[in-house]
Amino acid sequence: MSNYQLREAIVDILVRIEQDSGYSHLLIDHELKSRKINPKDEGLLTEVVYGTMQRKITLDFYLEDFLNPKKKLEPWVRMLLRMSVYQSVFLDKIPDHAIIHEAVEIAKRKGHKGISSLVNGVLRSLQRQGVRDTSKITNTSTKISIETSHPEWLVKRWLSMYGETITREMCEANLGRKPMSIRVQPLRGTRDETIKRLKELGMDVIASDFSSQGIVIKEGNVLKTSLFSEGFVTVQDQSSMLVGEVMNLKPGLQVLDACSAPGGKVTHIAEKMEDQGVIHAYDLHAKKAKLLNKKASELNLTIIDAKQADARDLHQMYEKETFDRILVDAPCSGLGVIRGKPDIKYNKQEKDIERLADIQLEIMESVAPLLKKDGQLIYSTCTVDKEENEGVVEAFLKKHTDYNVDYQLFDQLPSNVANSPGHTELGLQLFPQTFQTDGFFLTRLIKSK
Known part of the structure; x- marks a missing residue:
């Protein structure tokens, strides 16, 4: 694939992400496979797509001075300009003359002479004058x-x-990339053994402080190892591993995971239970429930029974006080995972957060009667929004006086995590900058009567 073809592919991906509200990570993965991108170009494609999406508002601010506001640009032309400015301002590898030349060639191939002249003029003017200074913005x-x-x-x-x-x-x-983390399947190998094998493969890895099963990949591609393909490890963010670590799990329990896909937490729970007991796992979409069963099988776990259901209907499916543990990893705005999915920040609105908070509370209320006395309900999200986190917990506790926050939760966390800036009376809010994890909220409630 030539430089022009690679950059055309990048423009196409960027336009699809913006126009179809497509998830960037899924589209990138699809393009890498379907277009047979050369492995040496994979890094550049990923870098430019993520970088352009992450800095879209900044790039438009830089371009504003060089574009006629009355002239409507086709989406691909605007993306071509954004992508070119991103490479020029934020990447050191490619000289400006090469960036401009390739942008103009793409404009010629995809458009007409007028568009290629516009692209050339804008990029050369920006190269001469430099980008706008943000230090003068006072608000x-x-x-x-x-x-x-x-x-x-x-x-x-x-x-x-x-x-x-x-x-x-x-x-x-949120403008950076966090390191990948993985979880060892402890029924198939130890963390020390796995770290040793990964280091032998030339990878730079360290043990996670968040979980006794966690490993942080500082350098290297674990997805291309047999450890991953054969189910000895699975990818899971460190923050997400805290759920399994604080559920006080043991073999033989009856567990409900109300919103289970994609399955990182529920498979961790099964491992903590030594694959003994019963886990009923649900997702709103049948296809995701099927994938969840497949994931459990790949990890050699047998106690997970994944099915399709709306979590708000689960109270109709089970007797009261059926479960020892309940996990509500609620559907949320995803504002804690912007680093990996930068398109999220542009696609969400305040009304979405309000709607999701209502759904989250409905799910909590649906499963509340299903927990045994002295049982534990874990509520978690991958967002940093208080309305979805502390707001939902507070509203739930007001209606359900038989539930209380279990403050012993904080004693079970690593001290640096428990005492991090997001520690509140209602739970733990992790920010993406504190430990280079996803933004994540977690609390544990006890049913007292």
């Missing part, structure tokens, strides 16, 4: 929004919740 939310490419409504929301320091740190962290 805090506008400045953070443009400098870190987060919609201003979202920045304002986080400023009201967390203040300027945490908000800026979180937005800046």
Whole structure:
């Protein structure tokens, strides 16, 4: 594949992500496979797609001075300009003359002479004059929004919740990439053995502080190893591993996972139970439930029974006080995983968060009667929004006086995690910048009567 073809592929992916609200990580994976991208080009494609999406608002701010606001650009032309400016400003590997030349050639192939002239003129003007200075922006939310490419409504929301320091740190962290982490299947091998094997393969890895099964991959591709393909390890973010670590699991329990896909947490639970007991796992979509059973099989786990159901209907399917443990890993806005899915920050609105908080509370209320006395209910999300996290827990506790926050949860966490900035009376909020994990919320409730 030539340089032009590679960059055309990048433009196509970017347009599809924006127009179809497609998930960037899925589209990139599909393109890498379907277009047979050369392995040496995979890194550049991924870097430019993610980088352009992550910094879209900043790139538009830079381009504003060089475009006629009255002239409507086709989506692919705007993406070509954004992509070119991203490479010029944020990447050191490619000289400006090569970036401009390739952009103009793509414009000729995809458009006409007028478009190629526009692309050439804009990029050469920007090269001569440089990008706009953001230091003159005086409004805090506008400045953070443009400098870190987060919609201003979202920045304002986080400023009201967390203040300027945490908000800026979180937005800046969302521009980077976090290291991959994996979880060892302990019924098939130990963490020490796995670390040794990965190091022998030339990978740079360290043990995770979050879980006795966790390993952080600092350098290397674990997905291309037999350890991954044969089910000795599975990919899971460190923050997500905390769920299995704080459920006080043992063999023989009856467990309900109300919102189970894609399956990282439920398979961890099965491992903690030494594959003894029963786990009823549900997802709203039958296809995802099927994939979950497949994942369990790949990890050689037999106690997971995954089916399709709306978690809000589960109270109709089981007797009261059926389960020892219940996990509600609730459907959420995903604002804690922006680093891996940068398109999320552009596709969400405040009304989405309000709607999701209502659904989350409905799920909690549906499963609440199903927990045994002295049983534990874990509530978690991969978002950093208080309305979905502390707000949902607070609303639930007001209606359900038989439930209380179990503060012993914090004693079971690593001390640096338990005492991190997001520790509240209602649970633990992890920010993406604190430990280079996903943004994640977790609490444990005990049913007292």
